[in-house]
Amino acid sequence: MRVLAIGDIHGCSRALDLVLAAAEPRPEDQIIALGDYVDRGPDSAGVLDRIIAWHKTGRLTALRGNHEWIMLEAHHGRPKAWLMFGGLETLASYGQSGKSGELSDVPQHHWDFLENDLVDLCELESHFFVHGNVEPDRPLSKQSAEVVLWDKFDNPRPHMSGKIMVCGHTQQRSGNPVNLGHAICIDTWAYGKGWLTCLDAISGKFWQANQRGEVRTGQIADFFVHEPEA
Numbered sequence: 001m002r003v004l005a006i007g008d009i010h011g012c013s014r015a016l017d018l019v020l021a022a023a024e025p026r027p028e029d030q031i032i033a034l035g036d037y038v039d040r041g042p043d044s045a046g047v048l049d050r051i052i053a054w055h056k057t058g059r060l061t062a063l064r065g066n067h068e069w070i071m072l073e074a075h076h077g078r079p080k081a082w083l084m085f086g087g088l089e090t091l092a093s094y095g096q097s098g099k100s101g102e103l104s105d106v107p108q109h110h111w112d113f114l115e116n117d118l119v120d121l122c123e124l125e126s127h128f129f130v131h132g133n134v135e136p137d138r139p140l141s142k143q144s145a146e147v148v149l150w151d152k153f154d155n156p157r158p159h160m161s162g163k164i165m166v167c168g169h170t171q172q173r174s175g176n177p178v179n180l181g182h183a184i185c186i187d188t189w190a191y192g193k194g195w196l197t198c199l200d201a202i203s204g205k206f207w208q209a210n211q212r213g214e215v216r217t218g219q220i221a222d223f224f225v226h227e228p229e230a
Contacts, residue, residue: 002029005129007177007186007197008065008168009033009051011041011089015196016050018209022217023198025059032122034168034186035065035131035149039086041191041211045093045110052113064118065131065169066149072114075103120148123163127201132169134159158182166201177206179223 004023009016025031037051038044054060067086074082094101122129123140133151134143136159153170159182168187172178175194178185188208190196195208195216204220 002026002203003124003127003201004029004031005166005186005199005201006031006033007188007199008036008171008190009041009047009196010036010039010067010086010191011044011047011093012190012196012211013041013043013046013050014211014213015190015209016047018213018215019196019198019207022207022209022215023200027059029059031060032129032166033060033062034129034166035063035118036067036168036187037062037065038071038090039067039082040089042089043093044090045106048110048113052109055113055117061122061129062113062118063122063129063131064120064149068114068118069145069149072111075106075111075114079103120145123161127164127166128159128161129166129201131167133167134165136160153178153183153185155180156183164201166199175208177220177223178225179220180225184220 033051037047051062055062070082070085091101094105121140128140130148132149133147133156135147136157153167165183167185170185171187171189173189175188177188177197186197186199188194188197195210197206197208199206206220207217209215
């Protein structure tokens with residue numbers, strides 16, 4: 001069984017289709033999507049359709065990203081901040097006949113998924129998966145939503161569990177993942193000029209695709225960042 005982690009998609013459905021075609025998920029594989037399915041890119045509605053379909057098979061664990069959180073805030077009557085964080089692009093993806101959509105155009109099953117089916121963290125035997133970051137000296141079961149959703153990947157310390165963290169949220173505008181050994185960031189700026197990354201957390205192989213239709217592969221070990229000597 002492989003554990004396939006997918007970084008921040010941000011409405012890039014073409015890149016998502018391509019990276020999954022390259023990784024070729026098998027029936028026994030576990031897929032973990034790290035959040036931020038919506039906003040910024042051109043097809044948030046299509047991305048949610050795909051993620052929900054995979055989730056229904058029982059093979060995909062969907063984490064909550066800060067963009068899903070803020071989209072729900074808009075749904076509950078606080079839309080201003082969301083529109084500044086990419087919500088306009090998301091609404092456009094729900095529009096028809098060339099017109100931008102409205103919050104009322106988002107289908108109820110999308111809202112139900114965002115409200116009820118997302119989780120903040122996924123813990124496995126040797127790794128844990130989170131959107132943003134964790135507090136290193138606090139158990140994984142006691143992390144705060146603010147840290148999990150919003151904290152940046154800023155040379156994080158190893159977690160007390162000894163497990164490897166795989167996260168997104170912090171854009172790596174080089175298009176390359178960052179590997180500190182104890183922590184890996186795979187938000188490789190899919191909606192910008194970067195790539196969408198799918199990482200096999202066990203073997204270290206990764207696949208990348210972009211909205212331009214390009215696909216490439218690599219090994220996470222090749223992007224290990226050595227800590228500076230004291």
